[in-house]
Amino acid sequence: MRLVSLLPSATEIVYALGLGDELAGVTFECDEPPAARAEKTIVVGGLDTKAMAPGDIDRYVRSRLAAGEDLYTLHARALAGLAPDLILTQDLCRVCALPSGQVSDALDYLGCQAEVLTLDPHTLDEVLDSIMAVGQRAGVPERAAALVAGLRARLATVAAGVAGLGRPRVAVIEWVDPPFTAGHWVPDMVSAAGGRAVAARPGVPSVQTSWPAIAAAGPDLVVVAPCGYHLAGAAEQAHLAAAQLPGVPVWAIDADGIVVRPGPRLVNGVEALAAVLHPQAVPAAPPGAVQQVTGE
DSSP states (O other): OOEEESSHHHHHHHHHTTOGGGEEEEETTOOSSHHHHHHSEEEEEEOOOTTSOHHHHHHHHHHHHHTTOOSEEEOHHHHHHTOOSEEEEBOSOTTTSOBHHHHHHHHHHHTOOOEEEEOOOOSHHHHHHHHHHHHHHTTOHHHHHHHHHHHHHHHHHHHHHHTTSOOOEEEEEEEETTEEEOOBTHHHHHHHTTOEEOSOOBTSOOEEOOHHHHHHTOOSEEEEOOTTOOHHHHHHHHHHHHHHSTTSOEEEEOHHHHTSSOSTTHHHHHHHHHHHHOTTTSOOOOTTSEEEEEOO
16 A cells, blocks of 8 residues: 655654555655655645744744635645555644645546545544554554554553642643644643643644733643744743743743654653653653753
8 A cells, every 4th residue: 555644643653553665755844753754755845934933934824824825835746646545634734734625636636546534633532543543544453553552551651650649730832922822632631641731722723822811821830832843942932931921830842743743652742741740750751852941
């Protein structure tokens, strides 16, 4: 089976299922594992925003969407030339990846008969279910079941470690200029790590808010997890959050690696959050996962 992944989290799932050799095409953002972007055909392009400030990125995204323009470019003929059997895409977020409808329209126009599997998890459990769905469609259900069982066992280990402990109030910030609080599966991750998510809307998209509103939610600590950034970029942006929330401990986390992409590494994120919330009860997070920016 020839696979094409049109979102980074799906690429991670494919490799976690041992299907890397079957993967033919990816997006320009599929950087985990690094071999995905280096060795596969890039079928989706977009603007490299690494040199842009968060506020500039927000204005760029808003202006493009307001004008009805796409944030990503589908190289449709390159996609069809790969002759895929299964294409993995999403409808969860127009800012994160191409919507499935655009992919289907392109395939119809080109006469490509590939099956399209749309992954739209909104909760942590649904992320695990999406791994099972990819395994089923790709013909490796046993591998998917084993992978998910292992991930659930790790979550159970965290739950046992934090059982009976106090639950700190945690605000996870997905963007800082303007501030957005993290939704979808992120509140589930906080709960699984032994915390209580505040200023959050579990299971629904992240929403714009204000720094006074975040402060009014009374967080015991803030975790800055900006979409599209690993730990270094998150730590840089966490200083802005710290300036707006004096007296509240602020941490940064590897957002792109272990928080915002709905794939297997979300469990790494739960483990890292648990290490922040309950350092006496669970193992320390590995280097590069989290960093304290302010507070004790």
